[in-house]
Amino acid sequence: MEQTKWWKHSVVYQIYPRSFQDSNGDGIGDIPGIISRLDYLRELGIDVIWLSPVYKSPQDDNGYDISDYYDIHEEFGTLADMEMLIAEAGKRDIKIVMDMVVNHSSDEHPWFLEAKKDRSSKYRDYYIWREGEPGQLPNETKASFGGSAWEWDEEAGAYYFHLFSKRQPDLNWENPQMRQDIYRMMNWWLEKGLGGFRLDVIDNIGKVPDEMIRENGPRLHDYIREMSREAFQNYDVVTVGETWGANTEHAKLYSNPDGSELSMIFQFEHICASHSEEYGKWKQEKKDFVKLKKIFSGWQRALHGCGWNSLFWDNHDLPRAVSAFGDDGKYRVESAKALATFLHGMQGTPYIYEGEELGMTNIHLEELSQVRDIEARNMYAELKEKGWSHDEIMEAINSTGRDNARTPMQWDNSEHAGFTTGTPWIGVNPNYRQINAKLELGNKNSVFHYYKKLIALRKSPEWGEVLAEGDYTPYMEEDEDIFLYLRSLGEKRLLVLGNFHGTERTISLPYEIKEVILSNYPEAHKWDGWIVLRPYEAMMAEI
Numbered sequence: 001m002e003q004t005k006w007w008k009h010s011v012v013y014q015i016y017p018r019s020f021q022d023s024n025g026d027g028i029g030d031i032p033g034i035i036s037r038l039d040y041l042r043e044l045g046i047d048v049i050w051l052s053p054v055y056k057s058p059q060d061d062n063g064y065d066i067s068d069y070y071d072i073h074e075e076f077g078t079l080a081d082m083e084m085l086i087a088e089a090g091k092r093d094i095k096i097v098m099d100m101v102v103n104h105s106s107d108e109h110p111w112f113l114e115a116k117k118d119r120s121s122k123y124r125d126y127y128i129w130r131e132g133e134p135g136q137l138p139n140e141t142k143a144s145f146g147g148s149a150w151e152w153d154e155e156a157g158a159y160y161f162h163l164f165s166k167r168q169p170d171l172n173w174e175n176p177q178m179r180q181d182i183y184r185m186m187n188w189w190l191e192k193g194l195g196g197f198r199l200d201v202i203d204n205i206g207k208v209p210d211e212m213i214r215e216n217g218p219r220l221h222d223y224i225r226e227m228s229r230e231a232f233q234n235y236d237v238v239t240v241g242e243t244w245g246a247n248t249e250h251a252k253l254y255s256n257p258d259g260s261e262l263s264m265i266f267q268f269e270h271i272c273a274s275h276s277e278e279y280g281k282w283k284q285e286k287k288d289f290v291k292l293k294k295i296f297s298g299w300q301r302a303l304h305g306c307g308w309n310s311l312f313w314d315n316h317d318l319p320r321a322v323s324a325f326g327d328d329g330k331y332r333v334e335s336a337k338a339l340a341t342f343l344h345g346m347q348g349t350p351y352i353y354e355g356e357e358l359g360m361t362n363i364h365l366e367e368l369s370q371v372r373d374i375e376a377r378n379m380y381a382e383l384k385e386k387g388w389s390h391d392e393i394m395e396a397i398n399s400t401g402r403d404n405a406r407t408p409m410q411w412d413n414s415e416h417a418g419f420t421t422g423t424p425w426i427g428v429n430p431n432y433r434q435i436n437a438k439l440e441l442g443n444k445n446s447v448f449h450y451y452k453k454l455i456a457l458r459k460s461p462e463w464g465e466v467l468a469e470g471d472y473t474p475y476m477e478e479d480e481d482i483f484l485y486l487r488s489l490g491e492k493r494l495l496v497l498g499n500f501h502g503t504e505r506t507i508s509l510p511y512e513i514k515e516v517i518l519s520n521y522p523e524a525h526k527w528d529g530w531i532v533l534r535p536y537e538a539m540m541a542e543i
């Protein structure tokens with residue numbers, strides 16, 4: 001029988017280092033800052049930290065542009081700090097997962113500098129070049145951060161390919177030497193005792209630029225199996241691939257329980273469900289709750305027994321969960337807890353993004369000068385050209401832009417929310433006096449304490465196995481307010497139930513509740529098989 005993997009029982013916490021905790025007053029979060037907050041994370045009960053990139057980088061895309069995979073960016077600390085973080089986290093039974101960005105490097109990586117300079121260098125073919133004339137693009141492929149994916153380089157006398165910013169040239173995965181260099185580097189990090197890797201946009205590595213194939217290219221899974229064999233399978237680690245283009249069939253390959261590829265993927269079907277055809281996330285349709293539930297249920301059913309899900313509402317690229325899916329006004333606390341209940345009841349590994357456990361919200365920006373994110377800044381120019389007004393663009397940025405997730409962690413009500421003694425690199429959300437970790441820790445009904453209970457439940461002898469391995473059966477799938485599903489394993493049955501909206505609903509339950517295990521309201525109102533669900537009321541109950 002397949003041995004149960006430790007990460008099936010883990011809860012992951014994502015840290016965006018720039019915004020978590022500054023230790024030296026330069027306004028930028030750093031590794032010593034993270035170390036100083038490890039006890040907070042231990043208190044929360046998480047097992048794994050996914051650390052967004054801390055490698056040496058010109059920070060064109062906040063570290064997702066790496067210029068030296070073997071070193072740490074000076075604003076974040078040193079290699080010794082990183083080793084210390086791994087050790088200090090380890091003392092608290094927390095593993096560190098590093099973000100590995102290998103679809104592209106920075107344009108300041110020595111490989112790229114060599115490749116540009118010298119056509120005969122072995123590094124030329126580490127990137128993707130096309131001959132041509134300035135102004136005559138090889139094809140129409142667009143970069144995710146706006147503009148063409150082809151950039152003319154004067155020194156190289158050729159176009160190079162970049163799916164993200166022009167300072168993030170794509171690596172050529174068809175080059176076997178390049179692949180070996182990457183695996184060597186991955187092993188070097190794994191030797192330091194890492195818990196694993198989160199693999200940035202990994203479904204892009206099999207791209208075929210001439211055919212305009214970005215994701216799911218023909219050799220993608222060959223590369224991933226090779227990477228797994230050459231690096232991950234040498235260690236007992238967790239690996240999670242970021243895959244915007246994955247469906248459940250792809251996911252079964254990626255997360256095959258035989259361990260030939262990765263542990264799991266981050267897929268975004270529930271996030272993209274409301275995106276529009278023409279403008280993607282920048283113009284969204286009203287969220288369709290029935291559709292959303294069906295997406296979750298589809299993934300739960302499809303991967304049960306033959307793959308593994310990541311469970312998340314938000315991350316550093318997405319708006320805050322409570323603002324995007326809940327109510328960040330009147331029912332902020334209730335809806336933050338409800339969202340957590342629905343997600344943490346499912347099968348998979350839950351991910352918490354820094355501040356989510358406090359119910360942190362989106363921020364409201366008025367001016368472009370307040371926007372830090374390269375994607376939003378580039379998009380501002382593009383949408384302006386398409387005739388959008390300043391207010392329309394700012395509204396889109398405020399509801400869906402990445403800076404929402406990147407405002408500093410709100411620790412307490414002191415200046416700059418306790419994030420820094422200097423000037424923060426990005427504005428603190430002014431609601432930090434009402435929403436901060438110190439207040440949350442001191443209030444036993446807080447969002448923080450609710451998350452703590454959810455995490456503890458996943459590890460409890462009573463419910464841990466049911467949550468990790470149990471069947472998933474949804475009910476009331478066409479209902480526009482109610483999220484209801486059953487998790488069951490042998491005799492044990494856990495009902496996850498709640499109201500996704502801000503109005504009261506009375507429903508008849510398919511089962512009788514034996515005991516409420518966890519709830520976001522003090523006491524459930526039920527009688528004779530009927531239950532009143534107050535705004536965003538949610539619970540887990542034994543039946």
Ligand code: NOJ
Pocket residue numbers: 061064065101164200201242316317
């Ligand atoms: C996905 C990362 O999550 C995002 O933050 C980054 O900008 C792109 N990949 C490019 O690396």
